[in-house]
Amino acid sequence: MKKYILALDQGTTSSRAILFNKSGEVIAQKQKEFPQIFKQNGYVEHNPNDIWTSLLTVAKEVLLSKNLDAGDISSIGITNQRETTIIWDKKTGEPVYNAIVWQCRRTSEYCKELASKGYSDMIKEKTGLIIDPYFSATKIKWILDNVKGARESAQSGRLLFGTVDSYIIWKLTEGRVHATDYSNASRTMMFNINTLEWDDDILKLLDIPKCMLPKVLESSDDYGYTTLISKGKIKICGVAGDQQASLFGQACFNKGDFKCTYGTGAFMLMNTGDAPVFSQNGLLTTIAWSVNGQVTYASEGSVFVAGAAVQWLRDGLGIIDSAAQSEPLALSVSDTNGVYFVPAFVGLGAPYWNADARGVLCGLSRGTTREHIVRSALEAIAYQINAVIEIMEADSEMKINTLKVDGGASENNFLMQFQSDITGCNVLRPICIETTALGCAYLAGLKSGYWKSMNDIKDNQKIEYEFIPDISDSKREALLSGWKKAIERTVL
Numbered sequence: 001m002k003k004y005i006l007a008l009d010q011g012t013t014s015s016r017a018i019l020f021n022k023s024g025e026v027i028a029q030k031q032k033e034f035p036q037i038f039k040q041n042g043y044v045e046h047n048p049n050d051i052w053t054s055l056l057t058v059a060k061e062v063l064l065s066k067n068l069d070a071g072d073i074s075s076i077g078i079t080n081q082r083e084t085t086i087i088w089d090k091k092t093g094e095p096v097y098n099a100i101v102w103q104c105r106r107t108s109e110y111c112k113e114l115a116s117k118g119y120s121d122m123i124k125e126k127t128g129l130i131i132d133p134y135f136s137a138t139k140i141k142w143i144l145d146n147v148k149g150a151r152e153s154a155q156s157g158r159l160l161f162g163t164v165d166s167y168i169i170w171k172l173t174e175g176r177v178h179a180t181d182y183s184n185a186s187r188t189m190m191f192n193i194n195t196l197e198w199d200d201d202i203l204k205l206l207d208i209p210k211c212m213l214p215k216v217l218e219s220s221d222d223y224g225y226t227t228l229i230s231k232g233k234i235k236i237c238g239v240a241g242d243q244q245a246s247l248f249g250q251a252c253f254n255k256g257d258f259k260c261t262y263g264t265g266a267f268m269l270m271n272t273g274d275a276p277v278f279s280q281n282g283l284l285t286t287i288a289w290s291v292n293g294q295v296t297y298a299s300e301g302s303v304f305v306a307g308a309a310v311q312w313l314r315d316g317l318g319i320i321d322s323a324a325q326s327e328p329l330a331l332s333v334s335d336t337n338g339v340y341f342v343p344a345f346v347g348l349g350a351p352y353w354n355a356d357a358r359g360v361l362c363g364l365s366r367g368t369t370r371e372h373i374v375r376s377a378l379e380a381i382a383y384q385i386n387a388v389i390e391i392m393e394a395d396s397e398m399k400i401n402t403l404k405v406d407g408g409a410s411e412n413n414f415l416m417q418f419q420s421d422i423t424g425c426n427v428l429r430p431i432c433i434e435t436t437a438l439g440c441a442y443l444a445g446l447k448s449g450y451w452k453s454m455n456d457i458k459d460n461q462k463i464e465y466e467f468i469p470d471i472s473d474s475k476r477e478a479l480l481s482g483w484k485k486a487i488e489r490t491v492l
Contacts (some may be wrong), residue, residue: 002074005445006062006234007437008055010080010164012101012264013056013070017062018437022450024460026434028065032057037098042105042346045098048086051164052171055441063418070232072091074178075448076172076237077440078223079245080164081264082187083269085139088158088167093175097147099164100139103265103304103346106137114138118203126192126199128276128285133347133355134302135189136163141206154209161212163188163240167271172226172236179223180214180243182295186287191216193276193287196295219244219289220443243267243437244288245262247298249439250404258268258392258400260385262409265349266306268388269298270396281391282351291446299395300349301388305359306381307409309343313377319370323408330375330414338363340486341376350389352454356488363482378412382419383483389423390412402426407448413467420467422476427467 004027019027032054037045041475063069083102088095100106110404111131114123123131133139140161143149155160162170166180185191190208192199195386198213217223223236240248243261246267255273260266269288276285276297288298310323320326340363342348347355363374385482389400403425409415410433420427432438445451 001451003072004068005075005077005441005450006059006073007077007079007441008059008168009242009437009440010051010055010078010168012081012103014373015051015058016222016437017058018434018441018443019062019066020438024432024438024442024457026432028062030061030065032058034374037293039247041141042108044101044104045345046084046086046101048095048099051099055168056228063230066474068230068374070230070234073426074450075235075237075445076226077097077442078165078168079240079242079396079436081164082169082184082241082243083134085161086164086166086167087140087143087154087159087161087344089158089160090175096150096153096159097143100142102134104345105133105343105355106456107133107142109140109356123189123202124278125371126194126202127189128186128193128278130284130353131189132353133351134188137189137202137206137208140208142393144208144439147177153211157211159212161215162214165241166214166386169223169236169239171189172228174228178214179217181219181221181239182361183214183219183241183252184239184288187241193297195284199283199432203380218291218293220447222447235448236444238442239441240289240443243269243300244286244298245443246406246436247271247288247439247441248442249435249437250406251461252404253453253454253458256396262306262381262405262407264306264308266303266381266385268301268385268392270392272297272299277395279391279395280382281394282353283351289443291443295404298355299392300314303381303384303388304346304349305343306384307407308345309341309377309380310409312343312345313374320374326378327412327414328376329371330378331339333369333371334376335364336379337367337372337375337484338365339368339372341374342486342490343371343377343380344490350388352487354491360486360489362486362489363382363475365437378415379418381409381415382422385419386423386480400425402428404428404430406430406433406434416467417470420469421471422479424469428463428470429467431462431464463477
């Protein structure tokens with residue numbers, strides 16, 4: 001038996017490579033940040049070459065760190081920032097434009113136009129999504145409409161589209177495989193989650209050539225092999241969008257299981273079983289994964305800015321030196337002194353879905369300090385998740401008493417305790433918080449035979465800490481009332 005699974009986790013601000021053993025433990029990891037590109041207000045881009053080179057670099061480094069080669073790796077799993085859109089020339093391999101990131105709001109006006117023409121119900125019924133710049137479809141249209149010669153090249157079959165997973169697979173396989181999985185396809189606003197096919201009506205509406213699109217495979221499947229990471233072939237056997245991967249990594253295999261991942265954004269997903277459940281309260285319907293011919297669906301609440309708010313405190317305002325510094329600063333004051341921060345830098349996601357909302361910092365006084373601002377930024381993450389929990393409870397008609405958490409910001413004990421306080425539920429943090437990478441590792445390992453069944457995965461689950469609510473109902477109500485007033489101020 002080969003020793004490890006290699007997980008490649010391509011995120012919004014960094015690329016990581018993690019080695020997992022049979023027990024789901026992290027053996028080694030490497031991480032590399034890459035630049036964010038903000039050309040104008042609401043625009044967010046990445047250089048696709050930065051994505052690729054950073055990922056390839058850490059993949060090689062993590063194997064070298066343990067003196068491993070291809071013979072030690074059972075298979076590769078890939079997980080990725082979702083919706084981010086890349087179009088490249090299949091002959092040269094060169095992107096025709098920068099990657100347009102999921103956070104980018106450049107197509108807001110076009111999305112409003114589509115909604116005003118009455119396409120919202122059709123889009124929701126076919127894709128499970130709302131019409132929003134968040135998703136890939138209108139980003140593709142923007143590139144085809146705005147890059148000289150792109151539409152003609154696409155129509156001639158020369159250009160390929162992919163979300164980040166698809167681009168990485170194409171690069172790793174040196175152009176042999178152009179594919180994606182069901183979970184990523186379901187985030188494009190072009191994939192029919194009922195028929196499990198690219199939707200011709202939507203493609204015609206947006207004037208997107210079908211020949212650009214990748215083949216859609218299961219999340220645990222054969223995606224070819226790579227020889228670029230180490231001498232010899234390593235099979236690619238698992239692919240899933242980051243949030244669906246973390247749902248799998250948390251072993252949320254049963255209908256009604258749910259989790260929240262705290263990364264650049266924050267995302268809460270609930271397993272809804274083998275059929276899509278369409279929300280009446282602002283949740284998205286998405287494909288969680290497909291394994292052994294069985295498609296599993298999920299409901300999702302998306303918060304666009306979570307850890308990115310802390311990153312902004314560091315890089316934008318310069319009031320902290322590192323994300324880790326936010327916790328002691330927040331704990332150094334007893335409250336925010338009336339300050340509320342709504343980090344609507346790129347609009348608001350669930351349950352508000354307001355692309356025009358912008359961030360506000362309110363309640364400032366002469367007594368406001370950086371500690372109050374830092375604390376308000378962390379609290380804002382918890383408030384946004386609480387809003388998603390409230391609508392998830394309304395949709396499911398069940399009370400959420402425990403919340404599984406993961407992602408980098410879940411290491412922040414202040415944030416996790418405040419999340420427990422403001423939601424009134426117990427918060428469970430696993431020993432391994434790298435569940436996004438772990439999920440794609442599990443998917444790859446199931447296909448390559450490293451793990452025999454989902455029961456093997458369940459046996460790996462271990463809780464590191466449980467946070468329990470510790471404030472009164474009256475204090476919780478008062479805090480939430482202030483948050484709701486702050487939300488109202490985000491609309492310009």
